Amino acid sequence: MRWDELDKEACSVARTVSVIGDRWTLLVLRECFLRVRRFEEFQTRLGITRHLLADRLRKLVKAGVLQKVAYQDRPKRYEYRLTDRGLDLHPLMMAIVHWGDTHMAGRRGRPLLHRHKACGQDFDPVTVCSQCGEPVDARGVHVHPGPGAPRMARA
Amino acid sequence: MRWDELDKEACSVARTVSVIGDRWTLLVLRECFLRVRRFEEFQTRLGITRHLLADRLRKLVKAGVLQKVAYQDRPKRYEYRLTDRGLDLHPLMMAIVHWGDTHMAGRRGRPLLHRHKACGQDFDPVTVCSQCGEPVDARGVHVHPGPGAPRMARA
């Protein structure tokens, strides 16, 4: 299986991974959520090679996660902003950060804190069930085939 | 920056990405959550080369996400199971699946459904604030440096 076949799999994990399943892409997205928008700034902050950065930004734009917005003419200059589709990756980012905070934090504690503007407090993300509102964990979930399952449903 | 420097960054995203920020690793984990445990079964289901599979499983074991458990002697055979640390990746997996379901589903709909055993209904994961219990989205969160921030706090 190659990158370009991945998004054709009948699996939402595979399809999401085809967009974000890459080290640099995830780090670029981290910066996007920290309000970084310009090529040079991504490059300096991440230490990624310009070549790869251009490639990853291009792919994210093609995937509809970022959009190029001109912020000046003569010479034309663009910046990259999260689209609504990109903003929807927020729970995924929070889940990544939270796992890192929980399992990989150094002895000095977590590098960043997240404050919920609505209640004013620093918080952790909690995943709950959309139906009953109770927290969900791995053992409390049963997976079964949906309408888009391949004929030989996996699992 | 190279793979082996990534886990030293003072950033929970970078540190998590150093463990799971790889296409095959995420697909291996998908299978783990679908109760796949054995080398051959991973290999057949994923179409990954045996070489890479061995490498990714080794790395996941080293990261404490999976553990090797002997399921027979003579000849010794092992299977790979999620540890508690691995099970904690469940919200992350759910977030990946949910984004794919929302933004990448084919016209036939989502491939898999998730049933919450506690309430018996198919559900979507919702990310809420651990303090007030209300849903959280990108625009409602303010990020600020925590105790583990580098001296020049990023953002």
Add this chain to the structure above:
DNA sequence: GTCGTGGGTTCCAATTTGGAACTTGCTTCA
């Protein structure tokens, strides 16, 4: 003793990365 099975390892070619220099359009400063 030959076949099958599970869990790997080895080898090599093809692809992807990393690093550094070069390009393009336009502005500013001397």
Add this chain to the structure above:
DNA sequence: TGAAGCAAGTTCCAAATTGGAACCCACGAC
């Protein structure tokens, strides 16, 4: 008028990683 700077890329090449396929080993079954 010319030199220098800036943002956003692109080009080139060496080094690392992947994909594909074959090979290995311990055992058990036929």
